[in-house]
Amino acid sequence: MSAAPGPVRHKGRGPAVSGWVAPRGRALGGRSFALHRITGIALVIYLYVHLGVLSMLLIGESAWGDFLSVVTAKGFLAFDVVLIFGLLFHALNGIRVALVGSGYLVRHQRALFWVATAIGTPLLVYAAIHVFGGA
Amino acid sequence: MSTTDTRTLRVYRFKRGDGAEHFDEFEVPVGPRMSILDALRWIQLHRDPSLALRHSCLHASCGTCGVQVDGREELACVSAVRDHGETITVEPLANLPILTDLVVDVGEFFARFPEHPIIRASEADGYVRLEDCIECGLCLSACPVAATSRHYVGPAALVAAQRLLEEPRGADREDVLAWADRPEAAWGCHLGFECARACPAEAIPAERIMALRRELAR
Numbered sequence: 001m002s003a004a005p006g007p008v009r010h011k012g013r014g015p016a017v018s019g020w021v022a023p024r025g026r027a028l029g030g031r032s033f034a035l036h037r038i039t040g041i042a043l044v045i046y047l048y049v050h051l052g053v054l055s056m057l058l059i060g061e062s063a064w065g066d067f068l069s070v071v072t073a074k075g076f077l078a079f080d081v082v083l084i085f086g087l088l089f090h091a092l093n094g095i096r097v098a099l100v101g102s103g104y105l106v107r108h109q110r111a112l113f114w115v116a117t118a119i120g121t122p123l124l125v126y127a128a129i130h131v132f133g134g135a
Numbered sequence: 136m137s138t139t140d141t142r143t144l145r146v147y148r149f150k151r152g153d154g155a156e157h158f159d160e161f162e163v164p165v166g167p168r169m170s171i172l173d174a175l176r177w178i179q180l181h182r183d184p185s186l187a188l189r190h191s192c193l194h195a196s197c198g199t200c201g202v203q204v205d206g207r208e209e210l211a212c213v214s215a216v217r218d219h220g221e222t223i224t225v226e227p228l229a230n231l232p233i234l235t236d237l238v239v240d241v242g243e244f245f246a247r248f249p250e251h252p253i254i255r256a257s258e259a260d261g262y263v264r265l266e267d268c269i270e271c272g273l274c275l276s277a278c279p280v281a282a283t284s285r286h287y288v289g290p291a292a293l294v295a296a297q298r299l300l301e302e303p304r305g306a307d308r309e310d311v312l313a314w315a316d317r318p319e320a321a322w323g324c325h326l327g328f329e330c331a332r333a334c335p336a337e338a339i340p341a342e343r344i345m346a347l348r349r350e351l352a353r
Contacts, residue, residue: 005232005240006149006151006232006233006234006235006240007149007156007232007233008229008230008231008232008233008285009227009228009229009230009233010229010230011206011279011282012282016282016283017282017283018282019229019230019279019281019282019283020279020282020283024205024206025203025205025206025207025208026329027328027332028328029326029327029328029331029332029341030277030327030328030329030332033279033325033326033327033328033329034279097325097326100326100341101324101326101345101348102345102348102349102352103346103348103349106339106341106342106345107339107342109326109328109341
């Protein structure tokens with residue numbers, strides 16, 4: 001009679017999915033993997049929220065105007081910057097992942113991460129200035 | 136670090152039918168060249184003979200003493216205590232069933248490998264290792280994809296398949312490609328590169344997996 005299987009430990013705490021994002025012991029590749037998943041899931045959620053918000057147009061112009069007055073407040077615009085960060089990270093890291101996943105520059109995946117960061121950081125700064133400057 | 140220094144080892148414990156998983160703490164006197172394995176064996180000898188761990192060669196060749204030290208996969212025999220802090224947490228490898236304490240069921244690890252001969256028929260009574268890979272399982276423990284997919288074969292098995300393609304040694308190349316061409320095989324890798332970080336043999340599993348994908352995409 002074989003023994004029942006013992007517990008399986010995962011990195012992170014709680015459900016196994018925490019193993020994706022558990023930071024302890026992770027290197028650059030694992031951290032970018034985790035952030036790629038987080039930003040990917042967040043962008044999908046945002047897409048549906050965005051579609052839901054757009055449905056306010058069906059209610060009428062005044063409802064839409066009230067909504068715009070909320071989302072163009074300076075405090076709320078910080079969320080736009082977070083959204084742009086998510087978009088930039090997911091897009092630029094996605095190019096890195098696509099390159100490496102196709103067999104190109106596999107040994108240089110860390111350098112590719114920093115190249116993506118060097119491209120994304122000024123874009124994010126420019127976007128943030130534009131977002132807040134237009135408020 | 137003098138020979139009278141001590142470190143606290145937080146060691147994962149699990150015994151079948153003997154309560155829940157937990158950590159035990161041990162104060163261990165450490166010397167300048169003491170390894171994590173030395174520290175664990177000191178605990179066995181001086182504090183708790185029931186502590187179960189697996190080891191063999193003591194020089195990073197057999198790959199049997201893999202554990203997580205402070206969350207990173209390491210071979211305990213070559214992981215120096217001095218490279219860690221005052222409190223060192225030692226856990227079994229992740230993503231494999233635990234038999235007891237620090238011992239995982241490596242049968243589940245090897246069951247993920249492609250079911251093809253990795254040796255010539257004339258060598259059937261012997262055992263031929265793949266070059267570089269010491270089959271320690273550290274890469275599977277480190278892989279974030281394996282955390283949520285028990286069917287994902289993991290880096291070591293994919294490396295084995297790629298080696299088979301490089302040097303089939305009697306294996307059917309098409310069978311190996313068909314085995315690898317699945318979501319839970321070559322296409323299951325999501326490029327976390329933790330395998331490359333964890334591999335003590337510097338086999339760079341991620342590079343092999345990408346080479347395997349190139350073969351599949353031809």
